[in-house]
Amino acid sequence: MSDKATLEINGKKYEFPLVTGTENEVAIDIKTLRGVTGGVTTVDPGYKNTGSCESAITFLDGEKGILRYRGYSIEELAEKADFLEVAYLLIFGELPNQEELDKFHSDIKKHAVVDDDIKKILDAFPKSAHPMGVLASLTSALTAFNPTSVNVDSEEEMYNAIVRILGKFPILVAWTMRKKQGMPLDYGSSSLGYVENILQMMFKRPDEDYTQSKILVNALDKLLILHADHEQNCSTSTVRITGSSHAGLFVSLSAGISALWGPLHGGANQAVLEMLEAIKEDGGDTKKYMAKAKDKSDPFRLMGFGHRVYKNFDPRAKIIKVAADEVLSDLGVDDPILDIAKGLEKEALEDPYFVDRKLYPNVDFYSGIIYRAMGIPVEMFTVMFALGRLPGWIAQWKEMRTRKEPIGRPRQLYIGETYRPFKSIDKR
Numbered sequence: 001m002s003d004k005a006t007l008e009i010n011g012k013k014y015e016f017p018l019v020t021g022t023e024n025e026v027a028i029d030i031k032t033l034r035g036v037t038g039g040v041t042t043v044d045p046g047y048k049n050t051g052s053c054e055s056a057i058t059f060l061d062g063e064k065g066i067l068r069y070r071g072y073s074i075e076e077l078a079e080k081a082d083f084l085e086v087a088y089l090l091i092f093g094e095l096p097n098q099e100e101l102d103k104f105h106s107d108i109k110k111h112a113v114v115d116d117d118i119k120k121i122l123d124a125f126p127k128s129a130h131p132m133g134v135l136a137s138l139t140s141a142l143t144a145f146n147p148t149s150v151n152v153d154s155e156e157e158m159y160n161a162i163v164r165i166l167g168k169f170p171i172l173v174a175w176t177m178r179k180k181q182g183m184p185l186d187y188g189s190s191s192l193g194y195v196e197n198i199l200q201m202m203f204k205r206p207d208e209d210y211t212q213s214k215i216l217v218n219a220l221d222k223l224l225i226l227h228a229d230h231e232q233n234c235s236t237s238t239v240r241i242t243g244s245s246h247a248g249l250f251v252s253l254s255a256g257i258s259a260l261w262g263p264l265h266g267g268a269n270q271a272v273l274e275m276l277e278a279i280k281e282d283g284g285d286t287k288k289y290m291a292k293a294k295d296k297s298d299p300f301r302l303m304g305f306g307h308r309v310y311k312n313f314d315p316r317a318k319i320i321k322v323a324a325d326e327v328l329s330d331l332g333v334d335d336p337i338l339d340i341a342k343g344l345e346k347e348a349l350e351d352p353y354f355v356d357r358k359l360y361p362n363v364d365f366y367s368g369i370i371y372r373a374m375g376i377p378v379e380m381f382t383v384m385f386a387l388g389r390l391p392g393w394i395a396q397w398k399e400m401r402t403r404k405e406p407i408g409r410p411r412q413l414y415i416g417e418t419y420r421p422f423k424s425i426d427k428r
């Protein structure tokens, strides 16, 4: 194969280098395009064909259904690693040995406290506030309590910023839920594992000791690992582009949380459960909703189906489907919603509309069923996604800053009015 791509514009040829990634993916390097062509640009709404960066964190092959963090398959990580190991792997590039993992956890625990004034901010939100809005605001507000900017050339300062947010973020997550439920805020316990402590902070009642359930810890650990990174998706790109202006880590994460909130992205897990609930209330008529999803005059979409990159299957969805069966059976929960979900999946996989468009269940299709069985309220589902995605966002922000990437600033093709003279108000 040639190592160059040739572009012909108005009879003039331009050559651009081809670059190949470690998994043999090929890209055309168009860094010089505007310069050599005198301003010609590219148009690619939704960035369907645009690589925004070079990255060594996550590899995914949408045709083959492959997802790997730093070279390790998602299947192996979900089975054999825990969330904190995966967080370390994503952020620092290698699986930690026991000593490194213990130090990492101990450093995180040192920062597992937030300024008490955060409670005042939390108090100011109405009970009706969506937890994602609250979480985005609190994450951004952390900057006010930790105002020193990070010198990204200092490994020590980067490390400190990372363990700080990994310590504080679960508190914000848990408090967001407890506040909504009118429960007193809880700091958990430093004697617990990272995920165990999250569960305790979320669920411990003031009048009872909290007994850890191995089933819940394992289920949450797995869900967080499956959500931990997914290369240049909408929220991650938002984190990178926000941070590319040298805005700090916490506000970049806050921007990512806002991007994740939308129903086409992380908000889909809440939307899936609401959809399944609506189908159940409507008598369980899945055929009716399949027809609505296919009807182009109806805005309804089958939530939890389809993916920008996966066009065969989403490997995370496969793992989550099995986990949903296991968790519900281990917890002794018989949820009719699981049967509706399985019925919808079966119908969709046999329906030419979904088959032709390569629409398969994605990570969000079954995750909500597990969250619900764990006792997590529907409005918190996307917050749980954010909790899982945190190490991925951190890793991507760190990579972007340490590679000294330029500020993100896409071009456009202007299609508005050409010059027109100003009209005074009496002439309009």
Ligand code: CMC
Pocket: 046, 233, 263, 264, 265, 266, 267, 268, 293, 294, 300, 301, 302, 303, 304, 305, 306, 307, 308, 309, 357, 359, 362, 363, 364
């Ligand atoms: N139900 C019905 N039709 C769909 C669906 C769906 N869920 N998803 C895509 N299509 C159709 C779409 O109408 C279009 O049809 P046509 O070619 O006839 O116009 C075709 O499939 C291609 O869809 P698209 O919207 O151009 O594809 P995209 O890559 O821009 O969007 C997506 C991907 C995930 C936004 C979309 O599949 C979707 O809206 N799915 C439902 C929401 C969802 O589950 N999101 C979670 C994504 S995975 C986790 C995450 O990212 O956070």
